[in-house]
Structures are given as structure tokens and as C-alpha cells.
Amino acid sequence: MTDPVLEVEDLQVEFRTEEGVVKAVDGVGYALGKGEVLAVLGESGSGKTVHARAMMRILDSPPAFITNGTVRLGDMELLTLDEDDMREVRGSRVAMLFQDPHTALDPVFTVGDQLMELLRERRKMSRGQAREESLALLERVGIPDARDRLNAFPHQLSGGIAQRVMVAMAVALEPEVLLADEPTSSLDVTVQAQVLDLLGSLVAETQMSMVLITHNLAVAVGLAKRIAVMYAGRIVELGPARDVYTTPKHPYSAGLLRSIPDIQVREERLPGITGSPPNLLKLPTGCAFSPRCPLADDRCRAEVPAYVEVGTDRWSACFHPEEVQR
Amino acid sequence: MSSKRPTSFMEGVSEINDTPSEAAAATLWSDVWRKMRRDKRFWVAAALITMFALMAIAPFLFFTKDPQACPIADFAQRPSREHWFGTDILGCDYYTRVVYGARTSFKVGLVVASVTIAIALTLGASAGYYGRKTDMIASRFADILFSVPTLLGAILVLTLFHGGGALIIGLVIAFFGWPDMFRLVRSTVIGGKTRGYVRAARTMGSSGRTILRRHVLPNGIAPVLVFAAYVIGGAVGAEAGLTFLGVGLQLPSISWGLQLAVADTRFPELAYLMIYPSLFLCLMIGAFILLGESLRDALDVKLEPND
Amino acid sequence: MSRRYLIRRLLLVVPVLLGTILLVYGLVFLSPGDPIRRLAGSKPLSESTYNEITARYHLDQPFLVQYYYYVNGIIHGDLGATFSGRDVSDIIKERFPVTFKLTLGAFTVEVVMGLALAMIAALKRRTLTDTGILVYTLVMITVPVIVLGFILQYTFGVKLGWFPVAGIRDGWKSYVLPSLTIGLGSAAALGRLARSNILDNMAGEHIRAAVARGLPRRRVVGRHVLKNSLVPIITILGLDLAYLMGGAVLTETIFNLPGLGFALVTAIRTENGPMVVGLVTLSAIIFVFTILIVDLMCARIDPRISYE
Numbered sequence: 001m002t003d004p005v006l007e008v009e010d011l012q013v014e015f016r017t018e019e020g021v022v023k024a025v026d027g028v029g030y031a032l033g034k035g036e037v038l039a040v041l042g043e044s045g046s047g048k049t050v051h052a053r054a055m056m057r058i059l060d061s062p063p064a065f066i067t068n069g070t071v072r073l074g075d076m077e078l079l080t081l082d083e084d085d086m087r088e089v090r091g092s093r094v095a096m097l098f099q100d101p102h103t104a105l106d107p108v109f110t111v112g113d114q115l116m117e118l119l120r121e122r123r124k125m126s127r128g129q130a131r132e133e134s135l136a137l138l139e140r141v142g143i144p145d146a147r148d149r150l151n152a153f154p155h156q157l158s159g160g161i162a163q164r165v166m167v168a169m170a171v172a173l174e175p176e177v178l179l180a181d182e183p184t185s186s187l188d189v190t191v192q193a194q195v196l197d198l199l200g201s202l203v204a205e206t207q208m209s210m211v212l213i214t215h216n217l218a219v220a221v222g223l224a225k226r227i228a229v230m231y232a233g234r235i236v237e238l239g240p241a242r243d244v245y246t247t248p249k250h251p252y253s254a255g256l257l258r259s260i261p262d263i264q265v266r267e268e269r270l271p272g273i274t275g276s277p278p279n280l281l282k283l284p285t286g287c288a289f290s291p292r293c294p295l296a297d298d299r300c301r302a303e304v305p306a307y308v309e310v311g312t313d314r315w316s317a318c319f320h321p322e323e324v325q326r
Numbered sequence: 327m328s329s330k331r332p333t334s335f336m337e338g339v340s341e342i343n344d345t346p347s348e349a350a351a352a353t354l355w356s357d358v359w360r361k362m363r364r365d366k367r368f369w370v371a372a373a374l375i376t377m378f379a380l381m382a383i384a385p386f387l388f389f390t391k392d393p394q395a396c397p398i399a400d401f402a403q404r405p406s407r408e409h410w411f412g413t414d415i416l417g418c419d420y421y422t423r424v425v426y427g428a429r430t431s432f433k434v435g436l437v438v439a440s441v442t443i444a445i446a447l448t449l450g451a452s453a454g455y456y457g458r459k460t461d462m463i464a465s466r467f468a469d470i471l472f473s474v475p476t477l478l479g480a481i482l483v484l485t486l487f488h489g490g491g492a493l494i495i496g497l498v499i500a501f502f503g504w505p506d507m508f509r510l511v512r513s514t515v516i517g518g519k520t521r522g523y524v525r526a527a528r529t530m531g532s533s534g535r536t537i538l539r540r541h542v543l544p545n546g547i548a549p550v551l552v553f554a555a556y557v558i559g560g561a562v563g564a565e566a567g568l569t570f571l572g573v574g575l576q577l578p579s580i581s582w583g584l585q586l587a588v589a590d591t592r593f594p595e596l597a598y599l600m601i602y603p604s605l606f607l608c609l610m611i612g613a614f615i616l617l618g619e620s621l622r623d624a625l626d627v628k629l630e631p632n633d
Numbered sequence: 634m635s636r637r638y639l640i641r642r643l644l645l646v647v648p649v650l651l652g653t654i655l656l657v658y659g660l661v662f663l664s665p666g667d668p669i670r671r672l673a674g675s676k677p678l679s680e681s682t683y684n685e686i687t688a689r690y691h692l693d694q695p696f697l698v699q700y701y702y703y704v705n706g707i708i709h710g711d712l713g714a715t716f717s718g719r720d721v722s723d724i725i726k727e728r729f730p731v732t733f734k735l736t737l738g739a740f741t742v743e744v745v746m747g748l749a750l751a752m753i754a755a756l757k758r759r760t761l762t763d764t765g766i767l768v769y770t771l772v773m774i775t776v777p778v779i780v781l782g783f784i785l786q787y788t789f790g791v792k793l794g795w796f797p798v799a800g801i802r803d804g805w806k807s808y809v810l811p812s813l814t815i816g817l818g819s820a821a822a823l824g825r826l827a828r829s830n831i832l833d834n835m836a837g838e839h840i841r842a843a844v845a846r847g848l849p850r851r852r853v854v855g856r857h858v859l860k861n862s863l864v865p866i867i868t869i870l871g872l873d874l875a876y877l878m879g880g881a882v883l884t885e886t887i888f889n890l891p892g893l894g895f896a897l898v899t900a901i902r903t904e905n906g907p908m909v910v911g912l913v914t915l916s917a918i919i920f921v922f923t924i925l926i927v928d929l930m931c932a933r934i935d936p937r938i939s940y941e
Binding site: 466469470471472473474475477478479481482483485486559563566567570571572573586589590593594597600604607608611612615616619 | 784
């Protein structure tokens with residue numbers, strides 16, 4: 001990729017707990033171009049949220065420790081910045097969108113207070129200017145009756161509106177990259193579509209790059225140019241969204257796709273992925289997915305698969321990518 | 327996690343796994359026990375409580391003499407080999423009297439705890455679960471009793487009835503003290519009402535009482551246990567205070583409060599009279615508070631007033 | 634705060650207040666036997682005194698009528714009279730200044746020390762300082778007021794002689810030890826609760842979100858943590874203040890301070906029933922109003938409360 005906006009390389013994060021050390025992120029890397037949307041797809045525990053928080057350096061340390069990796073934003077290396085410089089970066093160059101707006105917004109301050117606080121602190125606006133700008137931001141994200149909403153408290157807002165407020169705060173400082181961590185998971189299905197549309201149009205308008213973290217394949221395919229599938233802390237497949245969706249090259253991706261029931265096909269049982277999610281404290285030797293994989297052989301159980309190029313700009317961490325059935 | 331409707335199949339699976347079955351509950355308690363085992367505070371508390379319990383049930387195990395044997399000639403002697411804590415102003419062996427004091431405090435603590443828990447659980451659970459009118463009425467009662475500070479209310483009642491035994495004192499303290507735990511239970515139940523397994527039980531037709539008994543309470547019991555430990559500690563202190571003021575137990579009962587009252591009149595010449603009951607009082611209260619602390623950390627409970 | 638909540642809350646004061654007074658009053662008069670005799674204790678009563686009292690308190694009327702007169706009296710500042718004829722409210726006015734000064738002293742210690750402990754511990758969590766504060770506060774809440782009072786009296790009063798152990802003859806110095814006796818314990822309790830509350834709030838998702846927006850930790854994020862932590866802190870402070878104003882019974886007794894608490898104890902010892910009733914009623918009324926103010930303040934701070 002020419003001139004990526006964001007480049008992550010071999011990011012590793014471990015959690016040191018009483019029960020042992022958990023490798024939550026085990027060598028994640030990708031490049032993000034300008035105006036591009038990359039979906040990071042995975043279930044809970046795959047490391048998708050942790051890797052994003054690691055990039056923003058907002059993980060609680062202890063127990064989390066970033067043990068390796070580089071995160072290049074333009075010409076800056078984020079992981080080695082000192083805290084004051086990192087603070088400058090947050091929000092203005094890289095912003096984060098959180099999953100549940102009702103926990104991510106402070107319940108004792110009004111929406112307006114929180115927006116204005118951000119603008120006054122980071123853009124040194126006066127109270128009046130901040131007010132005007134807050135109003136403009138709320139309108140930009142499609143919130144009706146913006147003037148009234150400024151004086152509302154978070155719990156008075158519906159999930160959809162509250163999440164739009166979060167989006168407004170995230171783009172207020174016009175960041176180059178937005179890390180959207182499951183932005184629609186706590187919303188109703190109809191509202192999800194609206195918020196995703198909003199994000200899509202913002203990306204198109206401003207050429208902002210976005211990492212869209214989700215467990216929902218439909219969400220990923222709808223908005224993303226490329227999809228990275230994560231399992232047990234690693235990216236197991238990376239490629240153009242449409243291609244990954246139609247011809248997955250990793251058994252786990254295939255399993256995810258198969259799990260979505262097709263309304264036109266009659267089936268007795270819902271197909272799923274056999275076995276249970278990996279216990280990060282006790283990962284098997286070899287490929288982490290091997291206990292649940294229909295294609296697993298002795299080599300899979302002994303050796304961790306390296307990345308194999310399976311197409312133009314397509315990668316898979318599997319020894320049998322061509323045998324994967326949709 | 328916030329309650330979210332499953333939007334993908336994989337997610338739906340983990341939602342169902344969140345339901346606490348009985349087997350899962352069993353491992354939760356063994357988890358708690360494991361954490362408590364490792365907590366030093368728990369062992370200190372357990373040791374002290376066991377010691378006091380033994381003192382209450384079988385004081386003779388502690389080499390005590392006859393608590394009523396008080397040859398007046400022996401009065402006010404300093405601690406010696408003969409009398410480990412010395413003698414009090416009536417000539418009784420002070421060590422014996424102090425040890426026997428544990429029984430009173432223990433009794434009062436247990437009475438207060440059991441009555442408070444009984445009232446708070448029934449009223450609190452009903453108010454929290456059934457809401458509306460039940461809540462209105464129960465909460466008003468609680469507010470009224472809450473407005474009379476426990477110590478003052480107990481003083482009032484005990485004055486009118488001219489003191490009483492450990493049982494009466496315990497009842498009176500519980501009478502004015504239950505609103506605190508009531509609020510706790512009520513807010514816990516209100517919080518637990520919206521859980522998935524409660525809704526599931528309701529759709530399956532379980533009655534309110536059954537749901538309360540089988541699902542809401544067992545899962546909400548943690549803060550109650552922690553609070554109960556503090557309640558006992560507080561009750562022991564309250565009884566000592568009331569007796570000290572003269573409205574609690576009267577002679578010839580044996581209570582640390584009485585001993586402290588006497589010690590007050592002979593202070594500071596006979597300072598040792600004050601030291602021993604104070605020490606035992608602090609140790610007993612401390613034991614229960616430590617127990618509460620270790621329970622709180624093991625059960626990971628957050629207690630806040632007026633939730 | 635929603636207007637509905639405000640009105641509802643204000644209206645609630647009335648039944649609770651009436652109920653509380655009813656409780657106190659009822660406890661006296663609903664118990665079996667002759668209330669006047671019981672209030673008089675073991676003192677003999679002449680026929681005329683008995684009749685006087687019966688007339689004054691309308692004791693020959695049905696209970697609810699008596700109760701009505703009693704409440705009416707309270708509204709006009711009459712809390713009853715002792716058998717020797719003195720008005721309870723006069724005695725209260727006499728004694729109040731002492732209790733007030735003690736309240737001031739103890740409350741100051743509680744607020745300053747309690748909040749300081751909480752903030753230091755929260756900022757320095759997991760260090761030795763934090764552990765030290767935890768241990769100290771644990772010990773302080775364990776030691777009952779009587780014992781702490783004795784210890785302070787002995788150490789600073791008798792042995793070191795820095796402060797008087799009794800009476801109010803030495804001006805402000807008389808109030809030091811008593812204030813510490815109450816204040817150290819309540820500061821410890823407040824400190825622990827505030828610390829754990831602050832720590833919980835510091836770990837909140839909205840704090841993480843604020844940091845993720847690039848807001849400076851100390852100044853701005855601290856503002857968020859503080860406001861979120863305020864409700865339980867104000868609640869406790871309010872309750873403690875209310876209790877202090879009703880008279881700290883134990884402390885005043887130990888240090889011989891002639892305040893409301895000591896008046897209560899004296900009333901008990903001299904079997905002065907009406908005095909006991911009057912003082913407890915006063916304390917309860919103070920409580921009801923303090924709780925009201927606390928609730929309204931909390932609703933102002935945390936909007937979720939009033940919009941239930």
C-alpha cells in the first residue's frame with residue numbers, strides 16, 4: 001500500500017494476572033490507507049478491543065503490558081511517545097468510538113457540557129464558540145432538536161442518539177483515524193443501520209480512515225473495504241471484504257459465515273463451530289484453532305501456521321487455505 | 327456486560343451461558359471460599375470469633391474462676407499472678423468478669439443480626455420486587471425508623487421500659503437499625519429484577535415468591551452477608567454504649583459496658599479497669615469488621631448508602 | 634432535577650415527619666400502664682401535679698387527639714415540659730451552643746481528614762501509603778467511641794496535660810479532644826467509603842473515554858471522578874451532621890460537656906421522662922429535614938436520581 005495513514009506491526013499485549021499470563025494480542029499487524037475502512041472481525045476474547053486500546057495507550061497497566069510492536073501514524077511512532085505527546089495525539093489524530101454510549105458518557109454532565117469541555121480544552125474555544133460548534137456537530141451527525149439535546153443528560157437519550165453524540169465527540173477534532181470499537185453492538189438493529197450509514201458518510205466526506213471492530217459479519221461487509229478476522233489474539237485472515245465473504249480462506253472465517261442462518265434454506269439445526277472458545281491461559285500447541293477445525297492435521301497441531309499469500313492482497317494463517325469450504 | 331440482544335449467532339450462545347445454573351452457582355461459592363482462604367484477614371477474624379464464641383459458650387475453658395465470687399476484701403487489686411487482670415472494685419476476679427462479658431456481647435450481636443436480616447430480607451425483597459404500593463409502604467416505615475438515630479431510639483425505648491436483658495436490647499437495636507439493611511436488600515433486588523434469568527423464570531410461569539426465593543435472593547445475598555458482619559460489629563458497640571449510659575443491662579449482669587461505666591468513675595487512678603474491657607470490646611468488634619472486609623473482597627461487593 | 638421529583642420529595646416529608654413524631658410519642662403512650670407514672674419513674678407525684686399534667690397534655694382525651702395537640706405544640710416550638718415545670722425547649726436552647734461547637738469541631742475533623750485520606754489513598758493506590766491508610770482507617774472504625782475517648786483523655790489529658798479532659802472552662806481547648814474522639818472515627822469511615830467510591834469511578838468507562846479524547850488526566854478527568862463520587866459522600870456527611878446536631882451522647886458524657894447529649898443522659902439518670910422524649914423528638918426532626926436536604930442535593934448532582 002502506498003502511504004498508509006496507519007501502520008501496525010507485530011503488536012503484542014499480555015495481561016499478567018493471578019492465574020497466569022494471558023497473551024491477548026499476539027502479533028497483530030496491518031496497514032490502513034487514507035479514507036479506507038478496515039473491519040476487524042472476531043468474537044469476545046479474540047483481542048480485537050485490546051489491540052485498539054493498546055494503540056490508543058489507554059489500557060490499564062498493570063495488568064496489561066504492551067510487550068512488542070510498532071504503531072506508526074504518519075511519521076510518529078505512537079508506542080514510544082511520552083504521555084504528554086500521546087495526549088495530543090488522542091482525539092485529534094486518532095479517536096476512539098466506544099461500544100456502549102451510556103457507559104462511555106459521563107452520566108452526571110449534560111451532553112452539551114461534555115462536548116463543550118472537549119472543544120474548550122483541545123481547541124481552546126471560548127464558551128460561546130464551543131456552544132455554537134457543539135450545536136453544529138450534533139446537527140452534522142443527524143441529531144434532531146439539537147438545541148434541546150445539548151441540555152440533556154445521557155440517560156435521557158435513546159441508544160441511537162447517544163451513540164451519535166459519541167460519534168460527534170469522536171470527529172470533533174477531525175482525526176485522521178477512527179477506531180470504532182463495536183459501535184453498534186448495543187443498539188437495536190434498525191438503529192444500527194442508521195449509525196453505520198452515518199459513519200460511512202463521514203468517512204466518504206472527510207476521507208477519515210476507520211478501523212471498524214465488530215463481531216457481526218454483516219456489519220463488516222456493509223461498510224469495510226477489507227476484513228481482518230481475529231482469533232485468539234492473532235489475525236487469521238486478511239483480505240478484501242467481498243472476497244473474504246464469498247470465498248473464505250481460513251476455516252474459522254468459514255465457520256463464522258456458516259453460522260449465519262440463511263432464511264431461504266431449511267435446516268434442522270443451526271450450524272455453528274464445534275468446540276468452545278479458546279482458553280487464552282492454556283492455548284494448544286500449534287494452530288490455536290486446531291481443536292475445532294475440521295481440516296486440522298498433525299502439522300496443524302504441532303506448528304503455528306505462518307501467513308500465506310492466497311491472492312492479491314489476501315493473507316491466511318492456515319496450512320490448508322484452499323480446502324476451506326464456504 | 328450490558329444487556330444486549332444477540333445480533334449474531336455466536337453472541338447468542340454466550341448469552342445463554344451467562345445464566346447461572348445450580349452447578350455454576352456451586353462453583354461460584356467455591357471460588358469465594360478459595361479467595362477467602364487466602365485472605366489473612368479472614369483467618370484473624372475467624373480465630374478471634376471462634377475464641378469469643380468459646381468464651382461465650384464455655385468460659386470455663388479459659389481458666390476462669392467463679393464470676394460471682396467477690397470477697398470485698400480483695401477489691402481493686404492490680405493485675406498479678408493470682409488475678410491476671412486484677413480485681414474490680416467489688417473484689418471479683420476481673421479476668422473472669424471480662425471473659426464472661428463476651429457472652430453478653432455475642433448474644434446481643436447475634437440477636438440483632440438475625441432480627442435485622444429477617445426483617446430487612448422480607449420487607450426489602452418484597453418492596454424491591456413487587457414495587458409500587460408494597461414499596462411505598464415499606465419504604466415509608468423504613469424512612470420513619472431511619473429518622474430516629476439508632477442509639478437515641480434505643481435509649482428512648484429502654485428508658486421507658488427500664489432496661490432489659492440481652493434479648494430485649496438486641497430487639498430494640500434491631501428495631502431501629504433494620505432500615506439500613508432494608509435499603510440494601512431493596513436496591514439489590516431492584517437491580518436483580520431485570521436480569522435475564524428472572525425474565526426467563528417469569529415466562530416459564532414461576533410465581534413471584536418462588537422467583538425471589540430461588541433466583542433473586544441467592545444471587546443478591548452477597549452484600550447482605552457483608553453488611554451483616556458490620557451489623558454485628560455495630561451491635562456489640564451499641565450494646566456497650568447503651569449499657570455504659572445506664573439504659574442497657576443492669577447489674578448483676580456482666581457486660582463490658584458496665585465495666586467501662588465503673589472504670590469511668592475510677593479513672594485515671596484505676597486505669598487498668600478500663601484497659602481490659604476496652605481491649606476485648608475492640609477485638610470483638612474488629613473481628614467482625616475484618617470478617618466483613620474479607621467477605622467483601624471475596625464476593626467483590628460494592629456497598630453504597632442510599633443506592 | 635425534575636419538578637415532579639422535587640414536589641414528591643417535599644410532600645414526602647410530611648408523612649415521614651408525622652410518622653416519626655408519632656413513633657416517639659406513641660412509644661411512650663401506647664405502652665401498658667399509666668404514662669404519667671412511667672414518665673415520672675420512681676418519683677412520687679402529688680395529686681395536683683398529676684391533674685395538672687393530665688390537663689396540660691389532654692391525657693383524658695383519646696390518643697389521636699393527644700397526638701394532635703402534641704404535634705400542634707411542636708409546630709409552635711413547645712416540646713413539652715419537665716415535671717419541675719421547666720420547658721423542654723428552654724433547656725434545649727440553653728444546651729444547644731455547646732452541642733453546636735462540638736458539632737463544628739467534629740464535623741471539620743471528619744470532612745478535612747476523611748476526604749484527605751480518601752484522595753491520598755486513591756491517588757497512591759497500591760503503594761505503601763494506601764495500605765497504611767487502609768489499616769489505619771480499619772483500626773479507627775473498630776475502636777468504639779467510648780474507648781477512643783478514654784485513650785485520648787488518658788494520653789493527651791492526663792499524661793501529657795495538653796488539653797482538658799472535662800468541662801468547658803478552657804474555651805476552644807475543651808472541644809479539641811471531644812472533637813477528635815468523634816471526628817477520627819467518622820473520618821475513617823468516610824475515608825474508606827470515599828476512597829473505594831473514587832477508585833470505582835476512576836475505573837469507569839466514561840473516564841477511559843475522556844482520556845481517549847485527549848483530556849488531561851488531573852484537571853479535567855478529576856472533575857468527572859469527583860462529581861460522580863459526590864453522592865455517597867454527601868449522604869454520609871449529611872447523616873453524620875444530623876446525628877451530631879442532635880447531641881453526641883457518648884462523647885459529651887465522657888468529657889462532661891453540658892450539651893444536648895449530656896442533657897439526655899442526665900434526663901435518663903434522673904428519670905426525667907418528658908426530657909428524654911423531647912430530646913429524641915428534636916433529634917428525629919433534625920434528621921428528617923437533613924435527609925430531605927441531602928436528597929435534594931444529591932438529585933441536583935446526579936440527574937439519574939430524579940428521573941426514575
